[in-house]
Amino acid sequence: xxxxxxxxxxxxxxxxxxxxxxxxxxLTANFGNPSSLHRKGLDAERVVRAAREAVALxxxxxxxxxxxxxxxxxxxxxxIRGVAGVTKGRHIVTDKIEHSSVxxxxxxxxxxxxxxxxxxxxxxxxxxxxxxxxxxxxxxALVSVMAINNEIGTIQPIEEIGRTIKRHRAAGGAAVxxxxxxxxxxxxxxxxxAWGVDLMSVSAHKVHGPKGSGALCVRKGVRLAPLxxxxxxxxxxxxxxxxxxxxxxxxxxxxxxxxDFDEAIRRMAELRDRLRTxxxxxxxxxxxxxxxxxxxxxxxxxxxxxxxETLLHRLxxxxxxxxxxxxxxxxxxxxxxxxxxxxxxxxxxxxxLRLGLSRFTTEDEIEIVxxxxxxxxxxxxxxxx
Amino acid sequence: xxxxxLLRYGEIALKGQNQRYFLDTLVRNVxxxxxxxxxxxxRLAFGRVLVRTDAGADPAAERLRKVFGVVSLSHVRDVDLNxxxxxxxxxxxxxxxxxxxxxxxxxxxxxxxxxKRFPLTSMETSSQVGGAIHTRFPHxxxxxxxxxxxxxxxxxxRAYLSTESIPGPGGLPSGTGGRALxxxxxxxxxxxxxxxxxxxxxxxxxxxxxxxxxxxxxxxxKVMDLCRVLADYAGxxxxxxxxxxxxxxxxxxxxxxxxxxxxxxxxxxRICDRLAPRVGALAIITGESLGQVASQTxxxxxxxxxxxxxxxxxxxxxxxxxxxxxxxEAIGTYEISIRPYEDCCSLFVPAHPRTLPTLxxxxxxxxxxxAVALVDESLARSECIRISGxxxxxxxxxxxx
Numbered sequence: 001x002x003x004x005x006x007x008x009x010x011x012x013x014x015x016x017x018x019x020x021x022x023x024x025x026x027l028t029a030n031f032g033n034p035s036s037l038h039r040k041g042l043d044a045e046r047v048v049r050a051a052r053e054a055v056a057l058x059x060x061x062x063x064x065x066x067x068x069x070x071x072x073x074x075x076x077x078x079x080i081r082g083v084a085g086v087t088k089g090r091h092i093v094t095d096k097i098e099h100s101s102v103x104x105x106x107x108x109x110x111x112x113x114x115x116x117x118x119x120x121x122x123x124x125x126x127x128x129x130x131x132x133x134x135x136x137x138x139x140x141a142l143v144s145v146m147a148i149n150n151e152i153g154t155i156q157p158i159e160e161i162g163r164t165i166k167r168h169r170a171a172g173g174a175a176v177x178x179x180x181x182x183x184x185x186x187x188x189x190x191x192x193x194a195w196g197v198d199l200m201s202v203s204a205h206k207v208h209g210p211k212g213s214g215a216l217c218v219r220k221g222v223r224l225a226p227l228x229x230x231x232x233x234x235x236x237x238x239x240x241x242x243x244x245x246x247x248x249x250x251x252x253x254x255x256x257x258x259x260d261f262d263e264a265i266r267r268m269a270e271l272r273d274r275l276r277t278x279x280x281x282x283x284x285x286x287x288x289x290x291x292x293x294x295x296x297x298x299x300x301x302x303x304x305x306x307x308x309e310t311l312l313h314r315l316x317x318x319x320x321x322x323x324x325x326x327x328x329x330x331x332x333x334x335x336x337x338x339x340x341x342x343x344x345x346x347x348x349x350x351x352x353l354r355l356g357l358s359r360f361t362t363e364d365e366i367e368i369v370x371x372x373x374x375x376x377x378x379x380x381x382x383x384x385x
Numbered sequence: 386x387x388x389x390x391l392l393r394y395g396e397i398a399l400k401g402q403n404q405r406y407f408l409d410t411l412v413r414n415v416x417x418x419x420x421x422x423x424x425x426x427x428r429l430a431f432g433r434v435l436v437r438t439d440a441g442a443d444p445a446a447e448r449l450r451k452v453f454g455v456v457s458l459s460h461v462r463d464v465d466l467n468x469x470x471x472x473x474x475x476x477x478x479x480x481x482x483x484x485x486x487x488x489x490x491x492x493x494x495x496x497x498x499x500x501k502r503f504p505l506t507s508m509e510t511s512s513q514v515g516g517a518i519h520t521r522f523p524h525x526x527x528x529x530x531x532x533x534x535x536x537x538x539x540x541x542x543r544a545y546l547s548t549e550s551i552p553g554p555g556g557l558p559s560g561t562g563g564r565a566l567x568x569x570x571x572x573x574x575x576x577x578x579x580x581x582x583x584x585x586x587x588x589x590x591x592x593x594x595x596x597x598x599x600x601x602x603x604x605x606x607k608v609m610d611l612c613r614v615l616a617d618y619a620g621x622x623x624x625x626x627x628x629x630x631x632x633x634x635x636x637x638x639x640x641x642x643x644x645x646x647x648x649x650x651x652x653x654x655r656i657c658d659r660l661a662p663r664v665g666a667l668a669i670i671t672g673e674s675l676g677q678v679a680s681q682t683x684x685x686x687x688x689x690x691x692x693x694x695x696x697x698x699x700x701x702x703x704x705x706x707x708x709x710x711x712x713x714e715a716i717g718t719y720e721i722s723i724r725p726y727e728d729c730c731s732l733f734v735p736a737h738p739r740t741l742p743t744l745x746x747x748x749x750x751x752x753x754x755x756a757v758a759l760v761d762e763s764l765a766r767s768e769c770i771r772i773s774g775x776x777x778x779x780x781x782x783x784x785x786x
Contacts, residue, residue, distance in 0.1 A: 313598030383637045 004319045005365045009206075010150055010183060010298050010356030011323055015249070016208040022252035023210055026245040034242050035231070044244050051251025058257050059190050059200065059217050067234045068247050071214035072182035073101040075201030078216050078227055078238065079178040080105040080144060083199075084114065085225025089141030089174060095119040095127045097151075097338040102144050102180050114141075124290035125154035125342045133164040140168075140175040147184035147200075151338040151354060153289045153298030155188060162196030176222060182206055182214075186257040186359075187265060187295050198222045204246065208358070209253030213246030264359040269296035271357055271366045278370035282377055286348055288339060297357040302339075302348040306380045311353055314376040320369055323354045388442035389463055390449055391545050392434040395456040395555060408434075410558040411454045417620055418448045431499040431541040446551055451618045453584050455553030459537065461545040466503055468510070471544045472517045475536055479518050479525075482534050482548050491528035492518060498540040510538060554584055559619045562586030565698065566657050567670040569593050569608050569624075574672030574701055576611045576718040577709050581700040582670045583619045590664050591615070591622055591772075594629040594653055603724075609772060610721045616774035617717075623664070627656055628766035632759050639753035643739045646680045647747050648754070651692035655760050658693040668696045674709065675702050679738035688742050 006014060015023075030047050032040030052063040059066075069075045080102065084092075094106055096118050103118075110116045117135045121127055127145055136143070143165055145156050158179055165177045178199040181190055186207040192200045199222065203214040218224060218237070230239030272289075279285055279301055288300040303311065308324030315322055335349030344352075355369065392415065397407045408429060415434055416427045423439035434455075438445045442460050449458050462478060464470040475494070483489050494515040496507040505513065514536070515527055525534070539545040567579035569591045583589045593608045605626060616622045632652050640648045657669045673681045680689065690697055701709055713719035 309601070310599055313601055315598075317598055383634060 002319045003368075004321070005369060006321050007355045007357065007361070007365070007369060008321045008323050009358040009361070010153075010354060012205045012211065013208045013358050014360075015205075015210055016253065016256055018256065019209050019249045019252040022248040023245045026248040030244065030248075032244075034244065035233070044242075047244055047248050047251075048242050051247045051254070054251040054254040054258075055202070055215050055217075058185070058254050059192055059202075061193055061217055062220070064235075065217055065220055067216045067218055067237050068242060068250070069214045069216055069238055070212055070243070070246075071205070072099075072180070072201055072203035074227075075182075075203070075214050075216040076101045076144075076178075076180055077105045078224065079199040079201060080109070080142065081227060082224030082237070083142045083176045083178070084109050084112075086223045087141035087174070087176075089139045091115045091117070091137050091140040093117045093119065093132060093135045093140060093143045093175070095121055095145055096341040097121050097125055097149055097154075098144065098146055099150055099180055099182070102146065106144065121154075121341055123343050124293070125149050125152050125338065126290075126293070127156050127161070129157050129160035129164050132161050133168070136165070136168045136173060136175060138173060140173060142176050142178060144178040144180065146180040146182075147190065148181075148187060148295040148298075149338060150183040150298075151288075151336055152300045152342065153295035155184075155293045155295060158197065159191075159195045166196045183295065183298075186261075187268070187297055189261075192217055192219065199224075204250040204253050207253045207257055210246055210249035213243060213250045215250065265296045268357050268359060268361065271361055271363065272296055272299050274363075275299050275355060275366055275370060279373060282374055286344075288342065288344070288352060299355045299357075300339075300352055301355075302344065302352040303377045303381075304348060304351050305384055306351050306377055308350060308352050310380055311351075311373075311376055314380060315369075315372055318368075318372045318376075320372055323356070324352060386441045387437065387439050388445050389461050389545075390436040390438075390445065390458050391430075391461045391539065391547065392436060392449060392452075392458045392553070393456045394434065394454050396557060397454060398432065407454070407558055407561055410561050411452070414452050414454070414558050414560070414620065415449065418452050419445055422448065433539070433541070450551050450553050452558075453554055453556045453586065453618060454558040456555050457550045457552050459545075459547035459550050461539075461547045463543045463545045466500070466540065466544055468505065468513060471510070471538060471546065472514050474544075474546050475514045475538070476518060476521050478546055478548050479522060479534065479536060483522065486533070489525065489533040491526045491532045492534040492536065493528060493532035494518070494536045494538065496538040496540065500540050500542065503540045507540075510540070514538065554618065556584035557586035559583060559586060560588055562588070563668075564588045564590060564664065564666045565668040565670050566625075566661055566664070566666045567591050568653065568657070568672070569611060570672070571604055571607050571611070571722065572672065573713050573719060573722040574674060574677075574709055576615060576672075576722065577712050577716065578670050578672040578698075578700045579615055580618065580712075580716050580718070582698060583615065587668075589615065589619060589622060589670070590625065590666055592625045592627060592657060592660065594627045594656075596629045596633045599630065599633060607721060607724050609770065611718050612772040613774055614717050614721065616772050621771060621773040624770045624772050625660060625664075626768050626770060627660075628763050632763055635754055635759060640750050643737055644742065644747055644750045646738050647685060647688055647742055648751055650680055650685075650689045651747070651751070652754075652756065652759065654689060654692035654697070655756055656763055658695060659760055659764060661695055666695075668698050669693065670698045670700065672701055672709075673699045674704055674706070677706065679740045682740050684741045684743075685739075688744050688747050691744055 026047055030043045032044040034045040034048050052066045055066050056063040092106055092114055106116055119127055119131050145161055147158055148155055165175055176198045179197045180201045182201055182203045185202040198219045200217040205211040224237050226237050228239050233239050284304045286302040312322055312324050335346045339349035400407050412427050419425045419438050425438040427436050462474050464474045494511040496510040498507045537547050562585050565587045567589045569575045579589050591612050595605055612622050612624045636645050636648050
């Protein structure tokens with residue numbers, strides 16, 4: 001078979017064998033319901049408890065602060081609607097380049113009487129802590145800013161924003177701070193407690209775990225209105241029989257994160273830098289990922305004159321899987337809101353390619369990808385000129 | 386569960402010596418349409434097709450209403466040929482109809498007597514049964530025009546009663562009209578053109594031009610889904626996915642941009658010209674509608690047509706877009722056609738395509754292309770996919786890859 005190079009790890013990752021094994025065990029040996037009183041129930045409960053501890057360890061929080069969900073979208077929705085359901089505030093602060101699973105629930109709340117401030121970002125995609133500070137009001141209920149942007153890899157100044165919100169609270173404010181860390185988990189150190197983050201979303205499938213499994217880290221004392229009604233699982237915040245196989249997979253993925261974390265992110269960053277340098281020689285290229293303060297696993301670049309989607313399929317012919325910064329809607333290409341927000345014109349935005357590395361990406365692979373992208377861009381440009 | 390249907394066919398009744406051939410084909414197609422739903426008996430009965438199936442009425446009707454040649458069908462109840470049995474059945478059916486539509490205020494009984502041995506005339510039967518219904522449901526008013534409830538009684542080998550008539554697609558049975566290649570782009574028009582031709586009895590062999598990486602795997606999947614809808618009506622199809630990437634690339638490199646779409650369409654015709662004898666096709670069907678885009682002016686159409694000796698049928702040539710859309714919605718292809726994946730016609734579309742080309746200038750523009758070699762290579766790298774309509778279990782769920 002032709003060699004395949006999977007470089008779309010910001011979309012999803014290949015489950016690790018240890019994850020597959022943990023899930024299989026939960027589906028075969030430990031299939032019980034954690035709420036059951038018998039031994040089978042206890043076995044399943046132990047699986048859930050171990051996973052909870054593993055996830056908590058990666059975020060340096062206590063296991064009681066981890067609520068299991070069906071993934072990033074649910075974690076973000078639970079955080080946003082959960083706060084909206086109990087707050088007395090009427091105002092929400094976020095920014096223009098959040099993931100749709102943050103923007104959509106917030107925009108729905110705008111239709112339900114909340115006032116929303118969507119902050120702009122600078123050319124690197126960065127939110128300014130000062131602007132967050134200026135946006136805060138006595139009735140601000142929630143601030144939601146992502147840790148790493150999923151399209152261009154920009155790292156947001158979460159710690160500084162957290163300090164700003166702490167000062168606001170010291171002055172009588174009540175804003176809750178939510179961070180969508182789906183793209184950041186396993187890629188940068190995350191310290192929600194030290195940074196003053198109240199709610200943090202993570203997802204299993206971005207870190208070699210299964211799809212349909214994630215968690216919301218809820219700081220002790222933060223109240224949330226549940227989205228679902230049912231039993232008292234997950235302290236009643238997220239009722240429903242636990243997705244034990246998914247949770248087991250999430251736990252195994254969390255353990256993987258802890259294993260030589262520093263070494264893994266250093267290697268990813270090196271490979272990303274190598275890619276960056278190699279692609280910089282392509283005429284008229286625009287690298288959309290900032291040179292400083294960016295995630296180790298994402299490189300986004302625009303190649304004017306080439307449609308991102310066509311480039312993606314051309315690379316696919318070489319067995320290389322990537323993604324674009326645009327989605328095609330019935331014969332009209334709609335550029336990404338993130339690329340537009342950092343100032344790209346629609347042409348540049350629709351000619352972008354996103355490469356997503358994983359901790360298992362090798363130097364050999366990157367070498368092949370560099371050459372393939374350079375020659376594919378040249379080939380396609382020859383056709384459209 | 387079981388259900389009985391009476392299928393009406395229109396045009397076939399007018400056929401002369403060939404009528405038997407059309408009817409036998411229709412019966413076979415009806416059998417195939419319901420075969421996987423359970424045991425079924427299909428036979429001709431006094432100018433109708435009678436279907437008795439072990440399947441439920443709704444799933445069976447869903448299949449039967451898509452069989453070409455069927456003008457309309459009714460879920461019927463059949464009883465012995467005596468007035469008592471007919472009246473009892475009619476009252477029961479009226480009762481069921483009132484239960485599901487409590488607003489029914491008027492009714493009419495309509496009898497057709499194909500078997501004249503039945504002692505009562507149609508009028509007498511209607512009035513006897515109508516009287517009995519009125520006695521049982523005094524609030525129902527007899528109404529001759531547009532009644533809320535129309536009870537139909539057909540006197541044939543048995544009495545067949547129905548209260549609803551479902552429209553069929555009409556046309557002629559699949560397989561009675563020869564074979565034609567149908568160009569399927571993934572857009573709204575081409576599946577409608579293929580469907581209209583198939584409705585006249587032709588067997589359709591869909592042809593799709595695939596230009597990966599300029600179009601995605603998903604656009605091929607979309608064409609397969611469109612063909613599945615066509616196969617729901619016409620039976621299993623063989624879709625040809627033509628490797629078009631190199632042709633597209635050569636056109637892009639060697640043909641002036643205002644003439645590219647025309648040359649591309651001509652290359653498609655040349656490929657069909659070669660494919661047709663291999664699959665036994667006698668014509669090419671396209672979804673062109675006069676004046677809709679630059680390549681659909683009469684000047685363009687004639688230049689494109691000159692690339693093939695086969696008849697090119699354009700069932701939509703006189704249709705407006707709104708009519709085509711309405712038809713696509715009725716057939717069930719519209720929702721698939723508007724999925725976003727690009728087809729090869731919309732890629733590389735020049736800003737100012739020529740609308741009034743001459744054959745001479747287009748032939749000159751093609752001089753840089755080795756058309757024969759390109760067509761050869763393209764056909765050698767093409768694939769034929771069998772499409773069999775609805776699948777009990779989606780194949781992706783079973784694959785072990």
